[in-house]
Amino acid sequence: MRHDHVISAKQLSRADIEAVLDRAAEIDRDPGAFADTHAGKLLALCFFEPSTRTKMSFDTSIKRLGGDAVDMGPVESSSVEKGESLADTMRVVEGYADGIVLRHPSEGAAKLASEFVDVPVINAGDGAGQHPTQTLLDLYTIRENAGLDDITVGIMGDLKYGRTVHSLAAALTNFDVRQHFISPESLRLPRNIRFDLHESGADVHEHRNVEAVLDTLDVLYVTRIQRERFPDENEYRKVAGEYNIDAALLESAKDDLTVMHPLPRVDEIAPDVDATDHANYFEQAHNGVPVRMALLDELL
Numbered sequence: 001m002r003h004d005h006v007i008s009a010k011q012l013s014r015a016d017i018e019a020v021l022d023r024a025a026e027i028d029r030d031p032g033a034f035a036d037t038h039a040g041k042l043l044a045l046c047f048f049e050p051s052t053r054t055k056m057s058f059d060t061s062i063k064r065l066g067g068d069a070v071d072m073g074p075v076e077s078s079s080v081e082k083g084e085s086l087a088d089t090m091r092v093v094e095g096y097a098d099g100i101v102l103r104h105p106s107e108g109a110a111k112l113a114s115e116f117v118d119v120p121v122i123n124a125g126d127g128a129g130q131h132p133t134q135t136l137l138d139l140y141t142i143r144e145n146a147g148l149d150d151i152t153v154g155i156m157g158d159l160k161y162g163r164t165v166h167s168l169a170a171a172l173t174n175f176d177v178r179q180h181f182i183s184p185e186s187l188r189l190p191r192n193i194r195f196d197l198h199e200s201g202a203d204v205h206e207h208r209n210v211e212a213v214l215d216t217l218d219v220l221y222v223t224r225i226q227r228e229r230f231p232d233e234n235e236y237r238k239v240a241g242e243y244n245i246d247a248a249l250l251e252s253a254k255d256d257l258t259v260m261h262p263l264p265r266v267d268e269i270a271p272d273v274d275a276t277d278h279a280n281y282f283e284q285a286h287n288g289v290p291v292r293m294a295l296l297d298e299l300l
């Protein structure tokens, strides 16, 4: 990869993406071959927002490469509570580690951090902005299940605040993918993202109901309504629970439809889907390790 920092999926070309996915596939086949390739490297984990998968899979990935991680720990027990700026925290952490993984509630935080430090900054989610490493593992999962060209992908749920959606939609424009966006009117893709998609010449459609396109889809990517980003709890309640995928609904889907979700799920996918051949979200989460190992291998 030609980049020092991984801030947005928009910076990733098809060649960048394929290089990471190919390397991840190599790691998946023989993880032991990479066991000591990054001995002595330290990765800083700075999470200013909750995380299970992203943080643990970065931690696992650097350790599986022979390196180690240092964790800033909960925000409440860090100097942020004393009023330290993000720029200062980043300048301090840069002296401790060879790379920084940053998750932050403010859009643009990772970009800002990258302007203050020389070690690679990896955006692990910036508010409702971007989540490019989730996108790499999403693309890996799509490629394994459906291939990445001449496919139809439905992306459903909170398209307004969902950063995994914003990153995935941008990255898919590198491939021959028909994109169907399914959401309530109030949670449509933001205007600037729709603009970017149209500018890129992507084949993009919007719907209110998944039934309109379900039988054409190769992949259905379901997302959680991002409750924590709603300025008004009443607005959240209006749309909460509106979308629900269950096994009965999927009877009208293609037999080889792949259902994905970045997780955590709340009630968007009923537990009865888990036992169907469509369910792929746990494998998707597991793919976070080989993909992040491949990314760290390129960056560090």
Ligand code: NCD
Binding pocket: 053, 054, 125, 131, 134, 163, 164, 223, 224, 262, 263, 264
């Ligand atoms: C996502 C996130 O943090 O944006 N989680 C993740 O990293 N897998 C999705 C979400 O929180 O809904």
